[in-house]
């Protein structure tokens with residue numbers, strides 16, 4: 001396919017599908033609608049006027065759920081009279097104590113550090129966009145976000161918790177802690193945000209916000 | 216200016232569409248370097264991939280989980296764990312672990328070998344039978360799920376320290392985690408745009 005453009009800036013009117021790499025000419029969308037790839041059906045971009053407001057609310061809720069999920073026990077196990085409660089942090093310390101440094105650090109980054117970073121980046125980014133400040137900061141945050149996002153594995157960790165529970169059921173008495181439900185809420189928010197907020201849209205939003213400020 | 220869509224690049228960091236200028240491409244929106252296929256060498260990907268396959272072998276041979284219950288030790292490898300779950304009637308979980316720990320890594324190895332061999336020996340030719348973008352995309356999506364068993368073992372080992380029951384992991388979990396990390400690095404160093412230039 002060939003296209004006719006006057007300058008490189010006009011390439012802003014095009015999108016390449018992240019899944020099948022087909023080139024598309026952008027269309028103006030009504031608020032609340034999505035553009036889908038004609039070849040593979042992937043969501044290319046969408047229009048959401050309230051993105052900054054919603055993003056800010058979602059990232060604050062995500063951080064609260066994350067804090068609650070990590071402060072209190074996820075699971076409680078019991079055998080005869082002995083009881084033990086389990087949280088993500090105690091799991092990490094347990095691994096390091098046991099001498100499993102590689103597994104400990106690996107798991108620590110994938111299920112604790114990176115998910116926390118993703119939500120902190122979203123929070124600071126949406127705050128900066130809302131206040132129309134920190135043009136450079138928002139660029140650096142968006143670049144960092146692109147590197148961290150693929151390493152956030154909290155959804156996979158949730159499934160792993162369920163598998164571990166099934167393995168334990170026969171052996172010990174297991175109870176869900178308060179944090180378990182907070183963790184599910186966190187993963188749900190995380191999935192919602194990563195599915196619905198595309199990095200390309202955030203860059204466009206950033207251009208728009210600071211352009212408006214200059215005028 | 217007329218531009219062929221084959222001469223356009225998608226910035227992996229900010230998703231902006233860029234003109235492929237050959238050797239050195241700097242994204243016009245985020246300012247990051249976009250690697251061009253013309254400079255692409257397969258050695259790095261091969262090195263990561265071979266190391267990943269080497270680490271995958273002990274991951275399957277050594278016990279993944281050792282359960283010490285009232286002084287009696289039972290140990291199981293990845294496959295052994297799957298069989299145990301199956302025998303206990305936890306069919307869905309057995310299937311999840313089997314797919315995540317055995318099928319997904321092997322599929323990723325084969326896919327990367329296929330893509331690297333294609334690029335190395337046949338150049339950037341077009342293969343109509345297999346849509347390589349779809350294969351790559353699929354591998355990217357399912358890849359991280361191979362971490363399930365490591366997470367499960369990390370949970371059990373990091374947590375269960377009761378006086379009568381203790382869970383220990385062997386060399387298998389470390390080598391499995393290293394193998395997954397190396398596979399991800401192999402895929403990341405593999406420049407997806409070599410596929411496009413067919």
Ligand SMILES: [Zn+2]
Nearest residue numbers: 017020037040
């Ligand atoms: Zn597509």
Ligand SMILES: [Zn+2]
Nearest residue numbers: 226229242245
């Ligand atoms: Zn870019």
